[in-house]
Amino acid sequence: MAAALDNIFGYQTPEGIELRHAVSGPLARGLAWLVDLAIKLTAYLIIGFVLAWAGGVGVGLILIFIFLVEWFYPVFFEKIKGATPGKKIFGLLVIHDDGTPLSWNSAVIRNLLRTIDFLPLFNITGLITMLCNNRFKRLGDFAAGTVVVYGNQATRRPKIADASPQPPPQPLTLEEQRCILDFCERTDRLSLDRRHELARLVPSLANSSEPERKLLAYGNWLMHGGKRA
Structure with a gap:
C-alpha cells in the first residue's frame, strides 16, 4: 500500500x-x-x-x-x-x-x-x-x-570543491560513484582529519599523501560525465 x-x-x-x-x-x-x-x-x-x-x-x-x-x-x-x-x-x-x-x-x-x-x-x-x-x-x-x-x-547536484577532474584508476560501480559524490558534497562540513580518514578508506588512496584531493578529483571527473575539464 x-x-x-x-x-x-x-x-x-x-x-x-x-x-x-x-x-x-x-x-x-x-x-x-x-x-x-x-x-x-x-x-x-x-x-x-x-x-x-x-x-x-x-x-x-x-x-x-x-x-x-x-x-x-x-x-x-x-x-x-x-x-x-x-x-x-x-x-x-x-x-x-x-x-x-x-x-x-x-x-x-x-x-x-x-x-x-x-x-x-x-x-x-x-x-x-x-x-x-x-x-x-x-x-x-x-x-x-x-x-x-x-x-x-529535482535534487540538485552536489557542489564539489575545486579540483582538476581525474579518472579513477579502475571502473567504479554506481554505489562507489555515489559514495564518492556524497563525500565530495560533505567535505565543507567535515574536519580536515576526518576528511583524510574517510578518503584513506579507499584502497587505492591508503598510501596517498593527498587522499582527499584525489577523491575530489574523482568526484569532479564524475560530475563532468567522465571527462576532463
Whole structure:
C-alpha cells in the first residue's frame, strides 16, 4: 500500500547521481490543461477575426490552423521546452521514465493518444487511468514511456570543491560513484582529519599523501560525465 501511495519519481544519471522529482497529480495537470486551452482559444479567436473577411477560403484556413494547433501545439512545446506553456506555469515537466528529455517520437505518441484519453468526455478515461497508478500516468504516458513531474524539485547536484577532474584508476560501480559524490558534497562540513580518514578508506588512496584531493578529483571527473575539464 505504501508503494502505491509513493509519488516520488527517482532515477540515476549516467554519473551515478540519483535525482528525485515529485510526480504531478491530476489537479495540477488539469489546471495546466485549462491554461493551454485558454491560450489556444485566444489564438483561434484572433485568427478567426483576421480571416473572417476571406469567406470560404478563410474558413478553410481557420480549420487548417485549428487542426495544426490541436495536434502540434503540445508536441512542439513538450519536445522543445519539456512542457506546454500551461505546464510551465505550474512548474511541470514531461520526461522519459529514465529521466531523459522527451524525444520527438515520444512527444508524438503521448499526444496522439490524447483522443482516447479524452473519451467519452472531458478526459474521463485519462483521469481514471491516472488515478489507477502511482505515477499518475494516462494512456499516452504508458505508450510513450513518459511521466509528468514537478521540474523544479529535482535534487540538485552536489557542489564539489575545486579540483582538476581525474579518472579513477579502475571502473567504479554506481554505489562507489555515489559514495564518492556524497563525500565530495560533505567535505565543507567535515574536519580536515576526518576528511583524510574517510578518503584513506579507499584502497587505492591508503598510501596517498593527498587522499582527499584525489577523491575530489574523482568526484569532479564524475560530475563532468567522465571527462576532463
